[in-house]
Amino acid sequence: MARGGGGKLVLRIEDTDRERSTEENVSQILDALAWLELDWDEGPLSQHELADRHRDSLQRLLDAGLAYPDTATADDVRAYKEAHQGAGYRGPSEGVRGGVEGEGAGAAIRLRVPDQGETVVEDQIRGEIRFENRLQDDFVIARSDGSVLYNFAAAVDDAEMEISDVIRGDDHLSNTPRQLLVFAALGSEAPRYAHLPLLHGPDGKKLSKRHGAASVQELRELGYLPAAVRNYLALLGWGTQDDTTVMATDELVERFAIERVGRASAIFDEQKLRWINGRFMREQGLGHYEERLTAHLARTDPAAASDFAAATETKRAEACGIVREKAQTVTEVWPLIRFLFTEPPADPKAWQRVMKPSVAGPLARAGEVLAGVELWSTESIEAALRALLDSEDLKAGKLLQPIRVAITGTSVSPGIFESLAVLGREDSLRRIGAAVARLAESDGE
RNA sequence: GGCCCCGUGGUGUAACGGUUAGCACUCGAGGUUUUCAACCUCGCAGCACGGGUUCGACUCCCGUCGGGGCUACCA
Numbered sequence: 001m002a003r004g005g006g007g008k009l010v011l012r013i014e015d016t017d018r019e020r021s022t023e024e025n026v027s028q029i030l031d032a033l034a035w036l037e038l039d040w041d042e043g044p045l046s047q048h049e050l051a052d053r054h055r056d057s058l059q060r061l062l063d064a065g066l067a068y069p070d071t072a073t074a075d076d077v078r079a080y081k082e083a084h085q086g087a088g089y090r091g092p093s094e095g096v097r098g099g100v101e102g103e104g105a106g107a108a109i110r111l112r113v114p115d116q117g118e119t120v121v122e123d124q125i126r127g128e129i130r131f132e133n134r135l136q137d138d139f140v141i142a143r144s145d146g147s148v149l150y151n152f153a154a155a156v157d158d159a160e161m162e163i164s165d166v167i168r169g170d171d172h173l174s175n176t177p178r179q180l181l182v183f184a185a186l187g188s189e190a191p192r193y194a195h196l197p198l199l200h201g202p203d204g205k206k207l208s209k210r211h212g213a214a215s216v217q218e219l220r221e222l223g224y225l226p227a228a229v230r231n232y233l234a235l236l237g238w239g240t241q242d243d244t245t246v247m248a249t250d251e252l253v254e255r256f257a258i259e260r261v262g263r264a265s266a267i268f269d270e271q272k273l274r275w276i277n278g279r280f281m282r283e284q285g286l287g288h289y290e291e292r293l294t295a296h297l298a299r300t301d302p303a304a305a306s307d308f309a310a311a312t313e314t315k316r317a318e319a320c321g322i323v324r325e326k327a328q329t330v331t332e333v334w335p336l337i338r339f340l341f342t343e344p345p346a347d348p349k350a351w352q353r354v355m356k357p358s359v360a361g362p363l364a365r366a367g368e369v370l371a372g373v374e375l376w377s378t379e380s381i382e383a384a385l386r387a388l389l390d391s392e393d394l395k396a397g398k399l400l401q402p403i404r405v406a407i408t409g410t411s412v413s414p415g416i417f418e419s420l421a422v423l424g425r426e427d428s429l430r431r432i433g434a435a436v437a438r439l440a441e442s443d444g445e
Numbered sequence: 446g447g448c449c450c451c452g453u454g455g456u457g458u459a460a461c462g463g464u465u466a467g468c469a470c471u472c473g474a475g476g477u478u479u480u481c482a483a484c485c486u487c488g489c490a491g492c493a494c495g496g497g498u499u500c501g502a503c504u505c506c507c508g509u510c511g512g513g514g515c516u517a518c519c520a
Contacts, residue, residue: 149517170513171514173450174514239468243458278482326482327482328482400479405480412481
């Protein structure tokens with residue numbers, strides 16, 4: 001995590017989705033970084049240049065006798081291991097050492113791992129972790145076709161690009177000694193390491209697509225805010241000493257310390273993310289709120305986006321103003337305010353529950369009262385309707401819910417007085433009138 | 446099987462060799478209220494287990510159990 005004051009975090013993208021092409025992986029990651037509002041620069045070396053370094057480094061190790069060609073195939077090794085450390089074999093197992101040295105078609109390159117000593121990983125989170133060299137295979141660093149393998153490429157890239165810190169998932173902890181061995185053979189200095197606990201789904205298994213919100217992209221589609229996601233993510237595996245949970249990103253950067261990150265894997269809890277997101281939604285400035293909504297609609301619902309865009313600036317701002325306290329995610333906003341921008345479809349359930357024949361009278365009188373309101377504002381609308389409530393001796397819900405259903409089509413919406421005010425006198429009266437008419441019709445049946 | 450990591454309520458976490466083990470989400474009960482949320486109050490619920498070390502362990506050590514990762518000519 002980059003600290004303030006121009007500190008810079010150097011990331012090397014190494015965890016990629018193998019089902020996709022390199023280009024797709026890269027653009028997906030850059031997309032995610034952009035949405036999370038994180039800046040980035042390109043690395044100092046191109047893909048091509050790195051490939052050259054791989055070749056050079058490989059040759060150097062070969063020349064120095066620190067790596068050697070081996071004609072044993074993956075199947076050979078598997079068979080060997082099964083014979084020597086399968087079930088029933090109780091002796092100490094040893095790392096595989098290639099037997100056949102020598103050129104030949106189909107020879108892969110293995111790194112020569114020392115038989116003695118240990119490779120020690122200094123992890124900023126987990127401390128010192130020791131791995132015995134004799135248990136480590138002489139692992140393959142290049143395929144027989146000359147292409148290099150992950151553990152070798154990762155180490156060479158880190159060395160060439162002078163990576164200072166490697167911060168990655170726990171699942172790479174066992175790869176680290178192998179990479180360290182490559183650094184040692186190369187005579188390069190290794191970066192610092194920090195292995196973060198993994199994130200698991202609600203079932204306790206490694207987080208995957210089937211868990212819903214598995215990627216940053218999905219979080220965006222679900223209507224979460226970048227700042228909320230940053231906050232929530234920081235809280236997984238880490239907590240403040242004074243129990244603060246909701247923090248702006250500045251504060252997060254200020255307080256976060258990698259060495260205070262926990263070691264146990266965490267389970268992704270969307271409910272808490274929702275709660276944090278709700279906090280950020282409510283604290284957002286109106287202008288920002290509208291921008292988010294516009295961007296979200298453009299991406300997910302073009303028809304709604306154009307309905308929204310067609311309204312006046314004032315109306316858009318007012319609409320955002322009356323939902324801001326209600327929506328937990330950006331996705332929830334539009335359903336709550338669409339009635340302001342387009343004719344809402346009537347929700348049969350709400351209609352059935354609320355629009356009893358007996359409400360026809362009061363609803364009609366509410367229409368009359370509203371028609372007589374001089375200044376169409378939240379305050380005067382409320383005053384007028386409360387007066388009607390008194391004279392009719394009705395409980396608030398008895399009248400306000402029917403009005404809500406009449407103008408929004410549903411039983412859930414922002415505050416009713418505000419809703420009427422923003423909708424406007426003309427549309428409000430028309431929808432109330434239509435509802436009264438419809439009630440009269442069904443009454444006659 | 447081998448190597449490695451991890452284990453505080455349902456979830457995320459805090460603290461400490463000596464506290465009634467704190468906070469947040471969820472859940473439950475009230476309150477507020479024009480709906481739903483939000484908000485306020487109260488509540489349920491935890492140191493995986495067993496041995497040590499110690500005057501005293503959630504905390505340190507060992508073991509067990511449980512979860513995870515690696516064990517590829519994948520990344």
